[in-house]
Amino acid sequence: MPSTQLSLNIPPLPSREPASCPNAPVQAPELVRGAALEHYCAGAMQGRTAMVVVEEPLRITVPGREDIILPRTPGDDEHLIAGHLFTLGLIRSHADILDMTFRGNAPAQAVVRLRQTPPRRAPGPLSGGPRIDPEQIFRLRDGFEQRQRLYHSTRATHAAALFKAGGELLAYGEDVSRHCAFDKAVGAALKGRLLTEVDIAMLTSRLASELAAKAAAARIPVLCGFSAATSSGMELAERSGITLIGRMGGDGFTVYANGWRIRS
Template sequence: MPSTQFSLSVRTQPSRESATPRPETPGQARELVRGTSLEYYCDGSLHGRTAMVAVEETLRITVSGLEDILLSRTPGDDAHLIAGHLFSLGLIRTPADILGMAFPDNDPGRAVVRLRPVKSRRGLGPLPDGPRIDPERIFRLRDRFEQRQRLYHSTRATHAAALFRADGELLAYGEDVSRHCAFDKAVGLALENRLLAGVEIAMLTSRLASDLADKAATARIPVLCGFSAATSAGMELAEKHGITLIGRISAHGFTVYANGWRLRP
């Protein structure tokens, strides 16, 4: 059973040729997009064409004492996805809480994780007041974000999440067919690199629903942005936790749904 150690770095056994271990899991060797023959209807008739389709596969996560967790995701970067998802559930707080991560029989569709017992999070309070952000910075972050969406540009079928400092430094990025998995991958990467405490802005392609606002609250991210609209429950949760909620970001404007006082020219 090959094992991936998740501590300060996510890795399998490093090769002798490389002194620096890379974050690898069996899933990362698999294809992310697939060329396929399709039919396209235009001008009153069907035409054959070839297009790139995003690969979507199931990952089963087994944690002792819990029901198996099933995630439908883009394969690859699974160690960060698992860590970010367990963090969002309150099952871990740091990478050291993951005692072991194994992919039995080198199967990228199943992971077995051993955890250090951690008390689940309780009673998250409002976030601190900072930071203050120039509204114009949101547009610059949007431009950088869209340049990184390589899978989306190939398939038009994926979501993405980027984590920034208030000064615009990109700390982590994740892309996936699932909006939840994209956010979890970014959080897991920031967690591994001990950068999560420095994240002040999360930018997502998805709608700003309560479950994603809850992930931001768990990660203590004060500003949550999205290209789509917010839901009523997302707004309520953002208000409750003091999250600045920004949606419908376009090239010319955006909508502030909650706690706009952090935006200062």
């Protein structure tokens, strides 16, 4: 069956930089494909057409370093690369990316030249940050769920959103990989010079240590997830001063670390 492209019609987020780098791909990427499937229901197999999310590898080449290969949903690749390099500590700001050249091979490749900068020091624990009304968590969650257009079409993606404490959405990413979704959101905020304004990160995934580490690198004081936290994610959040919130279902949630930011 021919592939079908999905139009998400999501308004762009605010940015104080040009919309894309000069070498970014111009053609819109294919996010989903139509597929002829079989579905078992009520004792019988039935034919069905469904939308399947695209997953393709992206090879990131930084001269002088080992290549990075990320299985991801195409789209927002510039934000993905910037966010990933930032959370690895290879850049301090979007300006540290001198240029980014995309090549449409299989896998797709991005060659990235970076400014030479001193290594980032490991940040100390977060001690400040906002006090959050519990009802605000639910309001953000409900709006976040409505925004997940790709997930509603395929049931196969994760999403990440970055908010101010007052509820303003600063950046958003959606991807087949929960790590890439978070990197896309971080990269978008980094490019727009909005990362320092982020108070809350919200993820659809479980709260594992890798995701808590990304929040710590981005200095985000509150990290929320739809699923539970792991023991290492909880311990890293506790050491980093991050308020870790999971199991956001119905009218309740679980606080795993640093609950003092939640108003009672």
